[in-house]
Every structure is written in C-alpha cells, then in structure tokens.
Amino acid sequence: MTFQYSRSFAHQLDEQDTLKEFRQWFHFPTNAVGEDQLYFCGNSLGLQPRTAKQALDAELEDWAKHGVEGHFHGKNPWFHYHKFLTQHSAEIVGAREHEVVVMNQLTVNLHLLMVSFYRPTASRYKIIMEAGAFPSDMYAIESQVKFHGFEYDKAVIELKPRDGEHTLRNADILDAIEQHKDELALVFFSGVQYYTGQLFNIKQITEKAHSVGAIAGFDLAHAAGMLTYNCTIGM
Ligand SMILES: Cc1ncc(COP(=O)(O)O)c(C=O)c1O
Structure with a gap:
C-alpha cells in the first residue's frame, strides 16, 4: 500500500487497524466544536478508560459498606490488592510472577x-x-x-x-x-x-x-x- 497524504487514506488505515476496537473503551476530550480531540498525549496522561469510574465507585461502595473490614470483605479485599495485578504485570514486563509487585508510585x-x-x-x-x-x-x-x-x-x-x-x-x-x-x-x-x-x-x-x-x-x-x-x- 502506498502512503498518501490524505484524510481518506488515514481513515482507510484506521479501518484496517486491528486495535481499532479499543478506541471505544476510552473517553475523549472534545474540541471547541464538540468533536473528539486527536489525542497524542498518551505518553503523559492517557485517556480515561470508560470503566475507571465504575471500578473506583465499586471500591468506595465497599468502603462505605464494610469500613475497615473492606480489607477482608467486599469485591476485591484490599489486603490482597497487590496480588490482583501480578499475573498481568509479569506478562507485560516479561518477568516471573514472583519477581513483580505493584505498589507505590x-x-x-x-x-x-x-x-x-x-x-x-x-x-x-x-x-x-x-x-x-x-x-x-x-x-x-x-x-x-x-x-x-x-x-x-x-x-x-x-x-x-x-x-x-x-x-x-x-x-x-x-x-x-x-x-x-x-x-x-x-x-x-x-x-x-x-x-x-x-x-x-x-x-x-x-x-x-x-x-x-x-x-x-x-x-x-x-x-x-x-x-x-x-x-x-x-x-
Ligand atoms: C518516565 C517516567 N518516570 C517517572 C515518572 C514518575 O512517576 P510517579 O509520579 O509515579 O512517581 C513518570 C510519570 O509520568 C514517567 O513518565
């Protein structure tokens, strides 16, 4: 395929992008005329996933419902939170599970x-x-x-x-x-x-x-x- 400097060519590439389904998972800020912005700042702060609010709300609800017992009860007992991301983090960085831990900043x-x-x-x-x-x-x-x-x-x-x-x-x-x-x-x-x-x-x-x-x-x-x-x- 020969590169063309045109909007239609860009749309054609978007259509063929195997990752295109992921776009709908994120909130896009809009520009002055209400269109989705073209977002190139993922290297700084990425776009908010549409599921982020729901995930945070679930933890707040468990906190409200269980108080300190949220460490051991609720959807994701916080006491074990560092283990929830172990498998995926290990896959992402190419390490063994016992070599990674998600913590702090x-x-x-x-x-x-x-x-x-x-x-x-x-x-x-x-x-x-x-x-x-x-x-x-x-x-x-x-x-x-x-x-x-x-x-x-x-x-x-x-x-x-x-x-x-x-x-x-x-x-x-x-x-x-x-x-x-x-x-x-x-x-x-x-x-x-x-x-x-x-x-x-x-x-x-x-x-x-x-x-x-x-x-x-x-x-x-x-x-x-x-x-x-x-x-x-x-x-
Ligand atoms: C390359 C790099 N190093 C360090 C940091 C600092 O991360 P934190 O705020 O979690 O300490 C960032 C944050 O964006 C970063 O992009």
Whole structure:
C-alpha cells in the first residue's frame, strides 16, 4: 500500500487497524466544536478508560459498606490488592510472577530500589544516566547522591546526544561505561526515553554495566506494555 497524504487514506488505515476496537473503551476530550480531540498525549496522561469510574465507585461502595473490614470483605479485599495485578504485570514486563509487585508510585519505588542497589563507596560512587531524563527521576538520583554525601556534578555523569543529533548512540553509552568503569556504581536509563522516544539497548547496557562491576537500572514507565523484550529487565 502506498502512503498518501490524505484524510481518506488515514481513515482507510484506521479501518484496517486491528486495535481499532479499543478506541471505544476510552473517553475523549472534545474540541471547541464538540468533536473528539486527536489525542497524542498518551505518553503523559492517557485517556480515561470508560470503566475507571465504575471500578473506583465499586471500591468506595465497599468502603462505605464494610469500613475497615473492606480489607477482608467486599469485591476485591484490599489486603490482597497487590496480588490482583501480578499475573498481568509479569506478562507485560516479561518477568516471573514472583519477581513483580505493584505498589507505590514510580519515584517512591525508585528510591526504595536505590536504597538497596545504590551503595556507593569512596571510590565507586558514580552514576551514568541520560541527560534530560524524566525530571522526577533526576530529582530522585540527586537526592540519593546527596544523601550519601556526594556532590551531584561529581557523582552524576549525564550523557547527551552528539552535537546535531537528537538521540544517544549506543556505542557512546557503552564507551562512557568503559571510561568510568573503576568509579561506576550505577547505570540508570529509561527503557524508552519519554521525550525523544529513543529505545535504549537494555540488554547491552546491562551487560556492559555488569561487566565493570556496576548495577544497571531502568525506568520502564514508557516501555512496559509498549514493547516486547527478549531479555530480563529491571535492576
Ligand atoms: C518516565 C517516567 N518516570 C517517572 C515518572 C514518575 O512517576 P510517579 O509520579 O509515579 O512517581 C513518570 C510519570 O509520568 C514517567 O513518565
């Protein structure tokens, strides 16, 4: 099929889209003349699923009906809530069920992971990450580095694309790891860069980090569910 720059061609592609049924599952904000907006902000906040209100109302009803006993009674007893999403989360990230748990928010989890995995010493304390990482990730890294008594500029190496380029070259990432190998504690990247859409080579970055004695960690907010990996991901 030859690409055509026309509305009818776009409609034709929509018709052939095997995922088109999913569209009706979401609320679309409308524009000034009442039409559904063309929504391209799923990388920030996605559209509200039509079932979201019903799901929240069910929990509120159980809270009203059972009070604290809602932990053990009602539709989804809250005491076990972390188990309800285990199977699907494991499938989405390609992990085993005992390797995943749904809890907190991402930044809290990042801090918890770094408490376990970022254990800097006087000689091995540096972190390599992408310049322009998601802001809350940068703040979390900064807090951890300062918490351990290091200065951000000395401890954190932010990798930028080469002049005139918009994405990082994988070889440059691997070279930077090699260059700082004796002082490196952690290599921290996203899976998919939230702004440029760059997919990082998680497998090679992880292997290179491990080969120099560093830990590799990835923020998969924009990758989980969007891509299929054939390698184990995570810290
Ligand atoms: C790439 C990325 N990292 C981190 C976060 C922060 O997530 P949270 O607000 O759950 O801490 C977000 C939120 O959108 C994100 O997109």
